Amino acid sequence: MIRKSKDFLNLPIISCHEGITVGTTVKFLINATEKKVSSIIVSDDEYYKGVKLLPVNLILGVGNDALVINKSSNIVPYTNIATAEDLLKEQIDIISSVVINNHGKKEGIVEEFEIDDEYNIVNVIINKNSNLVSIPIDKVKVFGKKLTIIEDEDIIEKNGINISDDNIDKEKELHSDVNVVSPLDNLPTNPINDTNDINKINLYEYDVYYDSTFISDFKVGNKTYKKGTNFNEEILNEIYSIEPNKLKDLVNVLE
Structure with missing residues (x-):
């Protein structure tokens, strides 16, 4: 399964x-x-x-x-x-990692991954230009701390399987009634410098975008970041404090 x-x-x-x-x-x-x-x-x-x-x-x-x-x-x-x-020190977070092909081109961001009954990772689901695409694990070369490296740029087109947004929405509804209060809920929302405490919320996976430029206007709550604005740590913290769910959309508006 x-x-x-x-x-x-x-x-x-x-x-x-x-x-x-x-x-x-x-x-x-x-x-x-x-x-x-x-x-x-x-x-x-x-x-x-x-x-x-x-x-x-x-x-x-x-x-x-x-x-x-x-x-x-x-x-x-x-x-x-x-x-x-050793695994804790590596701090491998697949979700929200930036996807790079082996020619150095940014392909998107990891939205989800799938595992089998033996807990092997079998597919990685990538958000590329707001489209969800499933990539089989044999096309994934490396899982890094903040990066997922896949084979050449044609892999998504050749091997990716488009996933219906309707199915994604239905799954979100299915799990929406699970609401567990965790001691981690009250942790600070700013990026954490203590990399030894992996339970803390970690925003550093987005620092690969620093000095990138917004290629279109990006609205978060009542605030709009104009096209041409340089993305930095201050903006990251602002977006997280206003509407954290918008972070996953950064890959579509930064270049």
């Missing part, structure tokens, strides 16, 4: 053995070399003690309303997993 990454995130984690909620799924820990999900990073009442992980092989089931595990002890400190520290 193929699932989207968003199907696993922002869900309460239920322990079958104790019959309680033991945490909330926050984000994936990615093994970029193997192109698969290693663990899920978890937020719980003791989040201040450090990063905790749920190895994906211990997940019993995933539904629209919860992720189910056998017992709370399945969630462990990252120090209990031999490879976790």
